[in-house]
Amino acid sequence: xxxxxxxxxxxxxxxxxxxxxxxxxxxxxxxxxxxxxxxxxxxxxxxxxxxxxxxxxxxxxxxxxxxxxxxxxxxxxxxxxxxxxxxxxxxxxxxxxxxxxxxxxxxxxxxxxxxxxxxxxxxxxxxxxxxxxxxxxxxxxxxxxxxxxxxxxxxxxxxxxxxxxxxxxxxxxxxxxxxxxxxxxxxxxxxxxxxxxxxxxxxxxxxxxxxxxxxxxxxxxxxxxxxxxxxxxxxxxxxxxxxxxxxxxxxxxxxxxxxxxxxxxxxxxxxxxxxxxxxxxxxxxxxxxxxxxxxxxxxxxxxxxxxxxxxxxxxxxxxxxxxxxxxxxxxxxxxxxxxxxxxxxxxxxxxxxxxxxxxxxxxxxxxxxxxxx
Amino acid sequence: xxxxxxxxxxxxxxxxxxxxxxxxxxxxxxxxxxxxxxxxxxxxxxxxxxxxxxxxxxxxxxxxxxxxxxxxxxxxxxxxxxxxxxxxxxxxxxxxxxxxxxxxxxxxxxxxxxxxxxxxxxxxxxxxxxxxxxxxxxxxxxxxxxxxxxxxxxxxxxxxxxxxxxxxxxxxxxxxxxxxxxxxxxxxxxxxxxxxxxxxxxxxxxxxxxxxxxxxxxxxxxxxxxxxxxxxxxxxxxxxxxxxxxxxxxxxxxxxxxxxxxxxxxxxxxxxxxxxxxxxxxxxxxxxxxxxxxxxxxxxxxxxxxxxxxxxxxxxxxxxxxxxxxxxxxxxxxxxxxxxxxxxxxxxxxxxxxxxxxxxxxxxxxxxxxxxx
Numbered sequence: 243x244x245x246x247x248x249x250x251x252x253x254x255x256x257x258x259x260x261x262x263x264x265x266x267x268x269x270x271x272x273x274x275x276x277x278x279x280x281x282x283x284x285x286x287x288x289x290x291x292x293x294x295x296x297x298x299x300x301x302x303x304x305x306x307x308x309x310x311x312x313x314x315x316x317x318x319x320x321x322x323x324x325x326x327x328x329x330x331x332x333x334x335x336x337x338x339x340x341x342x343x344x345x346x347x348x349x350x351x352x353x354x355x356x357x358x359x360x361x362x363x364x365x366x367x368x369x370x371x372x373x374x375x376x377x378x379x380x381x382x383x384x385x386x387x388x389x390x391x392x393x394x395x396x397x398x399x400x401x402x403x404x405x406x407x408x409x410x411x412x413x414x415x416x417x418x419x420x421x422x423x424x425x426x427x428x429x430x431x432x433x434x435x436x437x438x439x440x441x442x443x444x445x446x447x448x449x450x451x452x453x454x455x456x457x458x459x460x461x462x463x464x465x466x467x468x469x470x471x472x473x474x475x476x477x478x479x480x481x482x483x484x485x486x487x488x489x490x491x492x493x494x495x496x497x498x499x500x501x502x503x504x505x506x507x508x509x510x511x512x513x514x515x516x517x518x519x520x521x522x523x524x525x526x527x528x529x530x531x532x533x534x535x536x537x538x539x540x541x542x543x544x545x546x547x548x549x550x551x552x553x554x555x556x557x558x559x560x561x562x563x564x565x566x567x568x569x570x571x572x573x574x575x576x577x578x579x580x581x582x583x584x585x586x587x588x589x590x591x592x593x594x595x596x597x598x599x600x601x602x603x604x605x606x607x608x609x610x611x612x613x614x615x
Numbered sequence: 616x617x618x619x620x621x622x623x624x625x626x627x628x629x630x631x632x633x634x635x636x637x638x639x640x641x642x643x644x645x646x647x648x649x650x651x652x653x654x655x656x657x658x659x660x661x662x663x664x665x666x667x668x669x670x671x672x673x674x675x676x677x678x679x680x681x682x683x684x685x686x687x688x689x690x691x692x693x694x695x696x697x698x699x700x701x702x703x704x705x706x707x708x709x710x711x712x713x714x715x716x717x718x719x720x721x722x723x724x725x726x727x728x729x730x731x732x733x734x735x736x737x738x739x740x741x742x743x744x745x746x747x748x749x750x751x752x753x754x755x756x757x758x759x760x761x762x763x764x765x766x767x768x769x770x771x772x773x774x775x776x777x778x779x780x781x782x783x784x785x786x787x788x789x790x791x792x793x794x795x796x797x798x799x800x801x802x803x804x805x806x807x808x809x810x811x812x813x814x815x816x817x818x819x820x821x822x823x824x825x826x827x828x829x830x831x832x833x834x835x836x837x838x839x840x841x842x843x844x845x846x847x848x849x850x851x852x853x854x855x856x857x858x859x860x861x862x863x864x865x866x867x868x869x870x871x872x873x874x875x876x877x878x879x880x881x882x883x884x885x886x887x888x889x890x891x892x893x894x895x896x897x898x899x900x901x902x903x904x905x906x907x908x909x910x911x912x913x914x915x916x917x918x919x920x921x922x923x924x925x926x927x928x929x930x931x932x933x934x935x936x937x938x939x940x941x942x943x944x945x946x947x948x949x950x951x952x953x954x955x956x957x958x959x960x961x962x963x964x965x966x967x968x969x970x971x972x973x974x975x976x977x978x979x980x981x982x983x984x985x986x987x988x
Contacts, residue, residue, distance in 0.1 A: 431855035431871040435847045438872045442843060442879070443816060446836035463819035470815060471844060474808045479933065482804035488902065496899065498804040499811045506815070526869065529861065557930070560852065 256311035256327065258284050258320070260343075260350055265383055268345075274370040278359070281384050282307045282350020283342035286326055287334030289390070294615040296390045297332055297607070298381060299341040300398030300405040302593075303521055304472075304513060306349035309341035310334075324596045331600030337394065337607065342384050344405075345377045346521055348514035355456060355514045366516060367453035374401075374528040378408045382416070394615055395607055397421035399592035400559060401521075404528050407567065411530060414545040419610040421603060423551040424592045426563035427530040427537050427570070433558065436475055437522040440468030444515045453516050465515045466506030473505050478555040478588030537566060538573035547614065548578040549606040551599060553591035579606065629684035629700065631657050631693070633716075633723055638756055641718075647743040651732070654757050655680045655723020656715035659699055660707030662763070667988040669763045670705055670980070671754060672714040673771030673778040676894055677845075677886055679722035682714035683707075697969045704973030710767065710980065717778075718753045719745045719894055721887035728829060728887045739889060740826035747774075747901040751781045755789070767988055768980055770794035772965035773932060774894075777901050780940065784903060787918040792983040794976060796924040797965045799936035800903040800910050800943070806931065809848055810895040813841030817888045826889050838888045839879030846878050851928040851961030910939060911946035920987065921951040922979040924972060926964035952979065 260282050267277035284307045289296060299309050299322060310326035312319060322341075325331040332339050343351035346369065354369040385393060396409040396417050403425020410420040426433070444450055447464030455461060477485075486498035530540045548571055552564035561582045571578040583598050585591040592599065633655050640650035657680045662669060672682050672695060683699035685692060695714075698704040705712050716724035719742065727742040758766060769782040769790050776798020783793040799806070817823055820837030828834060850858070859871035903913045921944055925937035934955045944951040956971050958964040965972065 428861065430852060431859040431861065431869070432847065432850075432852045434861070434869050435843075435855065435871050435875055438869075438875055439840060439843045439847065442876065443819075443840045446816075446840055447819065448821060467812060467816045467819055467840065470808075470812045474805065474812065477805075479803060479805045479930075482808065486804040488801065488804065488807070496804070496807050496811075498808050502808055502811055503815065557852075 256286070257314045258286065258308065258311040259314045260284050260307050262350055263384060263387055265387075268376070268380055268383065270370050270376045271373045272371045276352060276370055279345070279352045279380065280350070280356070281342050281352075281380055283340060283384060284308055284310075286310050286339040287337055289338040289388070293390050294392065294394060295336065295611065296338045296340060296385070296388070296393050297395045297397065298385060298393050298409070299326065299332065299339055300381070300396060300402035301341060301344065302398065302400035302402050303525065304509070305402070306347065307341050307343040307351075310339070321593065325600055325603070331596065331603040332397070332607070333604065336611070340385070340388065342381055344521065345380045346372045346517055346524065348517040351380075353514065354453065354516035354520055364456040366456065369516070369520065371523065372520060373524050374404050374408050375412060377524065378405050378412060381405070381409075382413060385416070391416065393417050394611060395419040395421060397423065397603070398425075399423040400425060400589065401525055403559075404525065407530055408528075410544050410546045410548070411540055414543050417546045418614040419547045419549070419606065421549045421551070421606065422564070422567065423599070424553055424556050424559045424564070424589055426559055427540070427567050428528060429526050430563070434526045436471060436558070437526055439471050441519055441522060443467040443471070444518060450515060453519075455515070460510065461515045462507070462510040465510050465513065465518065466503075468518060469509040470502045470506045473502055475558040476589045478557065478586055480555060480586040481588050481590070484586070536573075537570035541571055541574045541576060544571070544574065544576055546576075547606075547610055548576060549602060550578060550580045551592070551602065552582050553585040553587065553589070553595070554582055555586050556589045556591060558589040629659070630687045631659070631681065631684040632687045633657050633680050635723055636757060636760055638760075641749070641753055641756065643743050643749045644746040645744045649725060649743055652718070652725045652753065653723070653729070654715050654725075654753055656713060656757055657681055657683075658761075659683050659712040660710055662711040662761070666763050667765065667767060668709065668984065669711045669713060669758070669761070669766050670768045670770065671758060671766050671782075672699065672705065672712055673754075673769060673775035674714060674717065675771065675773035675775050676898065677882070678775070679720065680714050680716040680724075683712070694966065698973055698976070704969065704976040705770075705980070706977065709984070713758070713761065715754055715757050717894065718750045719890055719897065721890040724753075726887065727826065727889035727893055737829040739829065742889070742893065744896065745893060746897050747777050747781050748785060750897065751778050751785055754778070754782075755786060758789070764789065766790050767984060768792040768794060770796065770976070771798075772796040773798060773962065774898055776932075777898065780903055781901075783917050783919045783921070784913055787916050790919045791987040792920040792922070792979065794922045794924070794979065795937070795940065796972070797926055797929050797932045797937070797962055799932055800913070800940050801901060802899050803936070807899045809844060809931070810899055812844050814892055814895060816840040816844070817891060823888060826892075828888070833883065834888045835880070835883040838883050838886065838891065839876075841891060842882040843875040843879045846875055848931040849962045851930065851959055853928060853959040854961055854963070857959065909946070910943035914944055914947045914949060917944070917947065917949055919949075920979075920983055921949060922975060923951060923953045924965070924975065925955050926958040926960065926962070926968070927955055928959050929962045929964060931962040
């Protein structure tokens with residue numbers, strides 16, 4: 243740990259509180275306009291005078307704006323706290339780190355659970371369909387609102403990686419570097435299939451009620467089953483064996499069963515089932531090629547440097563998907579570094595297995611800051 | 616195709632009808648007795664005079680007794696028809712092939728949907744818990760009923776492989792050869808986890824009603840979601856990409872989504888949700904080591920020859936699980952051949968990718984019949 247984060251032998255506790263900014267409206271890919279639109283975000287570190295040290299961190303499917311530090315109200319630690327902080331991979335002694343909740347989310351940013359001003363009721367399934375480019379467009383509005391013209395870097399894992407790639411393609415002048423981790427340029431049939439199972443589990447729950455459950459009993463059983471499927475795909479066969487094996491929790495229940503049930507039921511308390519439907523659809527529809535024959539064509543205007551990271555045991559977002567991005571970037575003669583990090587943690591590796599990842603990110607940001615900012 | 620199966624240039628259509636045999640009772644591992652107990656079975660080919668040409672084929676989780684030929688009533692083709700028939704892997708011109716529905720199933724053999732003679736109503740969740748050894752014990756009763764003392768071979772894929780291994784361990788004198796395909800000696804945490812998601816999906820459906828849905832609306836939505844998860848695990852990433860890719864069926868739906876929904880809803884018509892719960896539990900609890908430190912110890916009394924087959928793209932029952940069985944058998948100096956067949960079909964390979972598999976089985980059976988019968 244960086245010395246600056248130690249106070250009297252104890253790590254300095256960094257408290258954060260989510261902030262909300264409201265914009266008049268946002269135009270969406272589907273042709274609709276959402277008005278108004280709110281974005282929940284947190285920041286860590288200080289923006290320097292030349293405003294060239296800002297990094298936008300992009301969360302995965304079920305993440306939120308609380309990426310680092312301790313939440314002042316709940317006491318919860320941020321989802322990437324091991325990567326963001328003084329001396330860490332995203333070093334807040336040097337950089338100004340921003341993280342916002344995605345559009346259609348349920349953690350402060352406008353989503354299906356938000357009030358539709360026209361009706362005074364939650365949008366529910368009347369919330370307009372959103373895309374990954376829509377999410378990124380809203381992030382761009384936030385970044386401009388913070389007075390930043392050009393980001394030093396955009397980075398995220400899983401769906402965060404998709405957003406990072408979209409940033410580099412949509413706003414090439416506004417991003418010096420992109421760090422997509424454990425991601426893809428488009429979902430495979432298997433990835434779509436797993437998301438579809440989650441959606442069907444939610445919609446099979448009578449409490450889902452076509453999405454109109456706000457103020458009533460939410461579709462907790464369906465959402466819980468959806469989350470259980472997710473958790474299996476986030477781990478590897480090896481990490482499940484090491485964590486649970488065939489151990490019993492009690493006479494009738496394997497440890498892995500009780501773990502999945504617990505994680506499923508816990509998720510229900512913090513996530514909105516309709517957001518699950520909207521966000522997974524956005525992931526599935528995302529295709530950086532946009533119908534072009536090759537992925538390389540998508541990067542025709544890209545100007546960022548790239549650091550692409552994958553993990554050997556990640557079978558949900560397998561390394562070949564990151565390699566496909568790397569090949570396409572090389573095909574455009576882009577500045578790209580690629581690392582396939584050895585790990586047994588599966589897709590979760592980008593959240594838990596951070597030593598090598600942090601070193602790679604630290605070095606890459608440092609040279610980008612020196613050469614490109 | 617074998618000449619004998621051609622009549623006037625057309626393949627000979629082989630019709631079959633499932634038969635049912637009733638036994639007074641069966642003692643179960645859990646200490647309970649099921650009385651009476653019925654077994655549904657079919658046979659193909661002819662038992663020879665010395666009764667040494669019988670092969671018992673063991674079905675996977677959702678299979679049934681109708682393994683080959685055309686069902687006289689429904690017109691359905693058997694689930695392993697490409698492996699069982701004149702000149703096929705299990706050559707019915709030479710061998711007498713038997714297949715029975717497993718205990719706790721829902722296709723003719725006693726299961727939770729059967730009538731409890733004490734109440735006159737379906738057992739539902741009062742059906743006693745059953746194990747893989749219980750299933751095999753009932754198969755042994757059927758084989759004896761057919762007048763067969765010693766089987767030339769037992770063979771099956773997936774859960775059928777678990778039963779084949781159990782046969783070789785429990786009844787070493789009664790099996791000349793065992794052919795476990797795409798199986799394991801015990802489920803991993805990941806395999807248990809996928810089964811648990813299916814169970815939770817069923818039990819989350821209010822129509823499940825603690826298992827008391829007979830004569831009412833069955834838990835179709837839950838069972839359908841469970842089956843969707845299953846189908847993803849039966850295919851490989853590659854086979855899903857080749858079969859569906861990112862193609863759309865209509866504007867709002869990927870082909871893979873519509874396929875999974877169709878397969879899910881179709882399953883509901885032919886499978887009982889309570890059987891799903893009982894059978895998956897039996898699979899998860901199965902552990903050939905029975906608490907012994909090494910798998911090798913399990914094979915201490917085994918006398919069969921073994922042909923173990925796995926498929927390179929099977930990630931549900933990965934090759935390392937078959938290799939674990941092979942190593943344990945070699946540790947006991949058992950006669951074992953092992954083949955890891957290249958295939959992109961994933962776990963489904965044992966059902967669909969049968970050319971090499973059929974050749975291996977044919978040769979192995981032939982030498983066993985010559986040397987050991």
